[in-house]
Structure formats: structure tokens, C-alpha cells
Amino acid sequence: MLFNKKVLLFLIITFFFFSFKNKTIFFSVPSGFPKLVVPKENPITSEKIRLGKMLFFDKMLSRDSSISCASCHNPKYAFTDQLKKAKGIKDRTVSRNTPTLTNIAYNHSFLRDGVNPSLEAQVIVPIHEKNEFDFHILLVAERMKKNKKYVELSKKAFGEEPNPKVISNAIASYERTLISSNSRFDQYNFHGDSLALNASEIRGMKLFYNKLNCSSCHSGFNFSNGEIVNTGLYEKYNDVGKMRVTLDQSDNGKFKVPTLRNISITYPYMHDGNIKTLEGVIDHYIKGGEKNPNKDERIKAFNLSKLQKQDLIAFLKCLTDSSFIAR
Ligand code: HEC
Ligand code: HEC
Structure with a gap:
């Protein structure tokens, strides 16, 4: 037929x-x-x-x-x-x-x-x-x-x-069409390509999700839980963040958890672009940020060896999607 x-x-x-x-x-x-x-x-x-x-x-x-x-x-x-x-x-x-x-x-x-x-x-x-x-x-x-x-x-x-x-x-x-989903992390995690990440990147990924729990804020497929929090970037913020609108002191220095996708090319970092490198960002977290009454309790000082720091940065770099940038 x-x-x-x-x-x-x-x-x-x-x-x-x-x-x-x-x-x-x-x-x-x-x-x-x-x-x-x-x-x-x-x-x-x-x-x-x-x-x-x-x-x-x-x-x-x-x-x-x-x-x-x-x-x-x-x-x-x-x-x-x-x-x-x-x-x-x-x-x-x-x-x-x-x-x-x-x-x-x-x-x-x-x-x-x-x-x-x-x-x-x-x-x-x-x-x-x-x-x-x-x-x-x-x-x-x-x-x-x-x-x-x-x-x-x-x-x-x-x-x-x-x-x-x-x-x-x-x-x-x-x-809404600006969708980035083809980083090496995606290939490894969602497209079943177990060779897409190397050993250092996998160690960095484990640090990110387990020991350091970065994923308590930078969570899910887009590396953000959407919360508005104070990360203790400063003791006193020049830009008061969410408080600008609410006028509530407890919102002083609160900013949205940003996605970490394509983070290796979106430097400099933070709401004011004050941190130039990923290494600088990690140093901020290692230190546990500055003293600030609104600082989120998940931001706490921790130790990281030189190698672990390299691994964590290597993981963050594999969130880059070259096909997205080439569009
Ligand atoms: C002069 C540079 C500049 C121009 C031009 C500009 N933006 Fe932005 N855009 C920014 C900055 C800086 C922010 C963050 C502002 C803030 O948080 O107060 C932003 C924020 C945004 C956000 C929110 C992002 C988020 O994560 O919440 C969107 C969406 C956006 N812009 C879209 C646009 C569109 C669409 C245009 C053109 C109509 C545009 N922007 C023009 C600099 C710019
Ligand atoms: C309590 C929630 C929270 C935790 C935990 C957290 N972050 Fe963040 N992160 C944020 C917020 C909020 C910002 C933006 C702050 C700002 O703009 O001032 C940010 C910014 C960043 C940036 C810069 C993003 C950009 O586009 O400027 C990187 C990189 C980053 N975090 C990595 C990490 C890593 C790695 C860890 C684990 C060691 C971590 N974060 C833990 C909330 C968090």
C-alpha cells in the first residue's frame, strides 16, 4: 500500500x-x-x-x-x-x-x-x-x-x-532562545559521555558537590537555586543589593546566586566585577568571606590544597559551551 x-x-x-x-x-x-x-x-x-x-x-x-x-x-x-x-x-x-x-x-x-x-x-x-x-x-x-x-x-x-x-x-x-546545554559537563553528565571530563575535573566536581557544597546555592542544571543571599563579599557593601528596593537592613548586600555556566569567559566576577579571576573567587570562599551580619551561614572558611584549588577551577572551566558562544 x-x-x-x-x-x-x-x-x-x-x-x-x-x-x-x-x-x-x-x-x-x-x-x-x-x-x-x-x-x-x-x-x-x-x-x-x-x-x-x-x-x-x-x-x-x-x-x-x-x-x-x-x-x-x-x-x-x-x-x-x-x-x-x-x-x-x-x-x-x-x-x-x-x-x-x-x-x-x-x-x-x-x-x-x-x-x-x-x-x-x-x-x-x-x-x-x-x-x-x-x-x-x-x-x-x-x-x-x-x-x-x-x-x-x-x-x-x-x-x-x-x-x-x-x-x-x-x-x-x-x-528565551539563549540556551546553553553543550558544555563538557553536559556531555559527561547528561549525554552519557564518561570521557568528556578528565581526572582533575572529576575531582573538582566532587569538591564542588560534596566537600565544599557549592551546590547548596549553585545547584541544578543551571547552577543556581535562584536565592538572593549575602556572601560576605564586604563588611560594608557600597551597593546595598536587594535592600535598594525593600529598604530592609536584613537585605543589605543580598544578591542573586548567578549561574556558573560559561564562567570562564564571563569575568570579571560578582555584582561589581571586583574579582578578576576564578582563583580570586575561590580565595574569597576559602576565607569564608568578610564579617557581615547578613552573611549566609553556608559561607564558612575551609582548607583547600593547591591541587584541590586547581581541580575546582578545572571543573568550573568545563562549564564553558563553545557552541553557545559561536552562535
Ligand atoms: C550599558 C550596558 C547594558 C545594556 C546596553 C543592556 N544591559 Fe542588560 N544588564 C546590564 C547590567 C549591568 C545588568 C545588571 C543590572 C542590575 O543588576 O542592576 C543587566 C541585566 C540584564 C538582565 C537581567 C539578568 C539577570 O541575570 O537577572 C537582562 C535580562 C538584560 N540585562 C537584558 C538586556 C536587554 C534585553 C537589553 C537591551 C534592551 C539590555 N540588557 C541592555 C547591562 C546592560
Ligand atoms: C550561600 C550561597 C552560595 C554558596 C554556598 C556559594 N556561592 Fe558562589 N555565589 C553566590 C552568590 C550570591 C554570588 C554572587 C555574589 C555577588 O554578585 O556579589 C556568587 C558568585 C560566585 C561566582 C562568580 C559568578 C559571577 O558570574 O560573577 C563564582 C565563580 C562562584 N560563586 C563559585 C562558587 C563556588 C566554587 C562555591 C563553593 C566553594 C560557591 N560559589 C558557593 C552564592 C553562593
Whole structure:
């Protein structure tokens, strides 16, 4: 029979593929990764991703059209800028270090202090921030309306002229595609390649998960439990972290546990970019941080031999995903 079951199945799948082409698309989540939760109001479509990507790389989002999102979140550096503190338009210095957007789709809170609950809302922050784009989302929409390509894409993706919702939903959709899941750690842990890590990296991994319990905070597939904590980086923080919004002393110096994926290229480290190297970060933990009334009780001094330190750093370096950076 010409129409055997396989052919029929193929036709059905092809039909669904094309009928969904313009609608919601489903990511195949990498093995070991949880299901991606996308807000009901903003299902992911290929048109939104396309528009969002164009906007992410477009300098017209800044007042003087000098920088784009990608100027600070540069794909080459795992969506960071490798600067101590970010630089906005007219060389203005932002008060914090640019975080990576690696697997940002899985975050539940945004900004270093986690005070912003939505990826869509986070799009507006840099546009309005004086030290970043120093602009306004309504004025970005006006600029888009003067560009035929943007009007066309906006109508295709949302059935609407460019407006703030179009901008934030499109960029958030693009950001949700920034999935990194192919580091050597993933190959070893999720893809069953027992040769992907060498002996030193495996020893470092054991230190990370067992003896040092780094995974009490840097846990799960994305190396973050999402908590906002004080790691005793300073006795007195210049940047008060979460307290900036809550005004509660007990939130002083509290910052979000960052992912450690692609950590070898997202230097310098911490909310203020004050630690230049991974070795410096380990030294901070060996010391148990500084005295601070809000310091998390999991941050305690410990001993580490020179070799163990090398092993731990070797493990952290195998969280780099070169295919992610090359995208
Ligand atoms: C001038 C550099 C700069 C530009 C331009 C910039 N960002 Fe950022 N971005 C930062 C910094 C610095 C932070 C951390 C800010 C904070 O914690 O207060 C950040 C935070 C974020 C976060 C939250 C990350 C997390 O882990 O919580 C997202 C998402 C983000 N930016 C997306 C964007 C998008 C989208 C654009 C363009 C519309 C953009 N950024 C433009 C520097 C920049
Ligand atoms: C109590 C929770 C907690 C524990 C335990 C912990 N960390 Fe962290 N880690 C954090 C937080 C929070 C930050 C960000 C602090 C900041 O921005 O000031 C961080 C930052 C880092 C960074 C820099 C990330 C970046 O992008 O700047 C590295 C690397 C790191 N930790 C590695 C480790 C290692 C290795 C261990 C175990 C020795 C460990 N952490 C234990 C909470 C923790």
C-alpha cells in the first residue's frame, strides 16, 4: 500500500509543522533540563524571535543610536562585556557588572538583586536607565514605525504596529532562545559521555558537590537555586543589593546566586566585577568571606590544597559551551 502508516505519520507531522510555523513553537528542551515555562501572555513564535533578535542587536534603541543590548550582552563573551562595570551611552558607567544571559529563560527573578520578576518587564529597564540607553520605549516604537521592515515584522509577529508590548515581548522571546546545554559537563553528565571530563575535573566536581557544597546555592542544571543571599563579599557593601528596593537592613548586600555556566569567559566576577579571576573567587570562599551580619551561614572558611584549588577551577572551566558562544 502506498499510504502505509509511516508515510501517513510523516504527512501528519509535516502538516502540524507547517500549521504551527506561524504560531507557537515548541523548543525541544535539552536532556537534563526542565521544561521551559513561558508566560501565557507571550507564547514563543519564530516571528517574535526574529523581530526580538533584530531589536537586540539594533543601536537605535539607545538615545544617540550608539549602543545596542548586544554592546553589553555580547554573544562572543557569553552575553557579557568582560568589563568591570558596564558602559552605557556617552561612556557613562553603570553601577554594576553585566550578567550573562545564559539560560535566562529559566530565571525567576531578574537584575543582580533579583528585584524584577519578569523578563518582559526587564526589557524596559536598560532602555530608560540614564546610564544605559537613556531613552524611552515609546520613542523606540516611533523609530521602528519609520522602518518598513520593522512595521512588517511587527504586524507578522503580533498583528500590531510597533508598540511597547511588541518590543518587550519580542526581545524577551529572543532571550528565551539563549540556551546553553553543550558544555563538557553536559556531555559527561547528561549525554552519557564518561570521557568528556578528565581526572582533575572529576575531582573538582566532587569538591564542588560534596566537600565544599557549592551546590547548596549553585545547584541544578543551571547552577543556581535562584536565592538572593549575602556572601560576605564586604563588611560594608557600597551597593546595598536587594535592600535598594525593600529598604530592609536584613537585605543589605543580598544578591542573586548567578549561574556558573560559561564562567570562564564571563569575568570579571560578582555584582561589581571586583574579582578578576576564578582563583580570586575561590580565595574569597576559602576565607569564608568578610564579617557581615547578613552573611549566609553556608559561607564558612575551609582548607583547600593547591591541587584541590586547581581541580575546582578545572571543573568550573568545563562549564564553558563553545557552541553557545559561536552562535
Ligand atoms: C550599558 C550596558 C547594558 C545594556 C546596553 C543592556 N544591559 Fe542588560 N544588564 C546590564 C547590567 C549591568 C545588568 C545588571 C543590572 C542590575 O543588576 O542592576 C543587566 C541585566 C540584564 C538582565 C537581567 C539578568 C539577570 O541575570 O537577572 C537582562 C535580562 C538584560 N540585562 C537584558 C538586556 C536587554 C534585553 C537589553 C537591551 C534592551 C539590555 N540588557 C541592555 C547591562 C546592560
Ligand atoms: C550561600 C550561597 C552560595 C554558596 C554556598 C556559594 N556561592 Fe558562589 N555565589 C553566590 C552568590 C550570591 C554570588 C554572587 C555574589 C555577588 O554578585 O556579589 C556568587 C558568585 C560566585 C561566582 C562568580 C559568578 C559571577 O558570574 O560573577 C563564582 C565563580 C562562584 N560563586 C563559585 C562558587 C563556588 C566554587 C562555591 C563553593 C566553594 C560557591 N560559589 C558557593 C552564592 C553562593
